[in-house]
Amino acid sequence: MRYIKRLMLKLTNECNLGNCKYCYTEAKKSEAEKGLSIHIYKNLIKHLINDQHHGKLEELSLTGGEPFLRDDLSELVDFALSNNISTRINTNGTLINKKSARSLCELAKKYQTKLVFQIGVDSVDKRVHEFIRGQDTFEKAIDGVKNLVNTRNNNVIISLRYTIMKKPFINNDKFIFKDVEEDVRDYVRLANLLNVDKIKIRELLTTGYGYNLHNYMLPAQEVARVQEKFVNELIKYPNLNLEIDWPSYFGILRPIPKEVKDRIRIAPCRCLDSYLTVDIDGGIVGCVLLIGHKEQYLGNILKDDIIDVFNSSRANIMLKERYRKGRQENRCFAIDHTHTEAGINIEERQKEMIDYFTK
Numbered sequence: 001m002r003y004i005k006r007l008m009l010k011l012t013n014e015c016n017l018g019n020c021k022y023c024y025t026e027a028k029k030s031e032a033e034k035g036l037s038i039h040i041y042k043n044l045i046k047h048l049i050n051d052q053h054h055g056k057l058e059e060l061s062l063t064g065g066e067p068f069l070r071d072d073l074s075e076l077v078d079f080a081l082s083n084n085i086s087t088r089i090n091t092n093g094t095l096i097n098k099k100s101a102r103s104l105c106e107l108a109k110k111y112q113t114k115l116v117f118q119i120g121v122d123s124v125d126k127r128v129h130e131f132i133r134g135q136d137t138f139e140k141a142i143d144g145v146k147n148l149v150n151t152r153n154n155n156v157i158i159s160l161r162y163t164i165m166k167k168p169f170i171n172n173d174k175f176i177f178k179d180v181e182e183d184v185r186d187y188v189r190l191a192n193l194l195n196v197d198k199i200k201i202r203e204l205l206t207t208g209y210g211y212n213l214h215n216y217m218l219p220a221q222e223v224a225r226v227q228e229k230f231v232n233e234l235i236k237y238p239n240l241n242l243e244i245d246w247p248s249y250f251g252i253l254r255p256i257p258k259e260v261k262d263r264i265r266i267a268p269c270r271c272l273d274s275y276l277t278v279d280i281d282g283g284i285v286g287c288v289l290l291i292g293h294k295e296q297y298l299g300n301i302l303k304d305d306i307i308d309v310f311n312s313s314r315a316n317i318m319l320k321e322r323y324r325k326g327r328q329e330n331r332c333f334a335i336d337h338t339h340t341e342a343g344i345n346i347e348e349r350q351k352e353m354i355d356y357f358t359k
Contacts, residue, residue: 003055004048004310006275008288011035012065013280017092020133022210025291027065035280038072042079049083061088068095081111093119096144101151108155116157117148124186127169128178149195158196164226165204166216181229188233192240202245206342220352234260243267246332253357269332272319284309289334
């Protein structure tokens with residue numbers, strides 16, 4: 001029997017921004033679904049701690065919408081950390097005030113358990129960030145990061161999330177794309193100035209609101225070049241770490257420079273391997289990137305046992321298919337699936353990326 005080590009909970013579909021151009025969960029500003037009760041989430045976590053025969057839940061991720069819109073977010077984080085479960089909050093950062101930053105960081109210190117804040121910042125250029133996320137969002141996000149930095153302790157990790165894509169903005173009523181490599185250089189410098197721990201990067205996802213954003217996508221070789229630019233910029237800043245989501249071929253086709261080898265992690269696809277996502281209505285799916293793709297759903301925690309679902313014949317068939325299609329080629333099943341649905345030739349993109357890393 002396999003066991004679930006990592007769980008993602010989509011706590012709400014409501015977001016205080018509600019208009020981010022590429023939001024893959026299609027969050028809304030109003031009249032959004034709020035998610036399940038904290039009682040249900042606590043019982044689910046208890047179940048995954050006590051009733052898995054060969055292991056227990058180790059990592060919990062909380063996403064939305066915007067998790068900070070949940071009044072009981074702190075209570076859920078307290079419950080997870082008190083059970084020695086490393087917890088991550090995915091957030092736009094704009095609602096992290098001094099009080100909430102202090103109270104959450106104190107929980108990590110109290111239980112001596114890792115608490116990660118992953119804040120979406122799309123560019124060091126305010127014009128780009130606000131073109132994507134809306135007016136008056138850049139300074140609020142940066143203030144949220146600063147509030148965390150000023151109250152963190154050794155159990156808190158602060159990470160900036162960067163999406164690899166064209167960087168658009170409006171200037172004097174003209175639509176302009178900023179130079180991406182320049183943006184990366186300035187972004188890494190900003191992360192260092194803010195004194196965050198890590199940058200996490202991933203290419204643009206063509207699902208949710210991003211389904212029709214093909215014109216914002218970079219060619220695969222440009223994505224690889226941006227990954228390489230981040231790696232090279234990291235050399236300048238010895239206190240920064242970098243996480244690169246699949247697909248990437250660093251460490252496989254291109255060696256990671258020895259100066260940063262210990263500070264770079266290539267994040268593999270864990271869909272259905274040791275990881276599941278629970279949607280706001282209780283729907284069970286292999287990855288958060290597959291939310292909304294109903295053919296990928298395996299059950300619902302309101303009527304099905306999540307451990308049985310994870311070990312079901314259907315889940316195992318889907319896992320074998322994922323391994324067959326991409327695991328050995330450093331590919332992400334969810335990205336492949338969503339790109340294909342959006343009409344993107346994933347085999348061609350893979351070949352282009354491999355060509356870049358082998359040249």
